[in-house]
Amino acid sequence: MTHRDDVARLEVEFAEAMQRMYSVGNGLARLRAGLEPGVDLGIVGFDGSETASMHHLTSVAQPFDAIAEESLRLVSSALVGDPAPDEGRLLLPTLTTSRSTRA
DSSP states (O other): OOHHHHHHHHHHHHHHHHHHHHHHHHHHHHHHHTOOBTTTBOOEEETTOHHHHHTTOEEEEOOHHHHHHHHHHHHHHHHTTOOOOSSOOOOOOEEEOOTTSOO
8 A cells, every 4th residue: 555545545534534523513512402303403414424324314425436437538538639628527416315304
């Protein structure tokens, strides 16, 4: 494993840790205020994370497979000398609803 791989892994672990800290802090604030997720307020996680799933959070997930495929397509095109596209491409996220929001 290279230094770059180590840095990338730590960045992901840091982002996941921050999301967990936010989730715990949010939960404590809700409990203190007597609020119930999905009834009194809505809570949405991001990237379809394990933390969001574990806490039954509605979550917006990026289409990572489609992002990877599009990135590889662009790189492959550039390597054979094709011109760069004039515009970007919108890859739509998906919404997975759960108990933390009203359907």
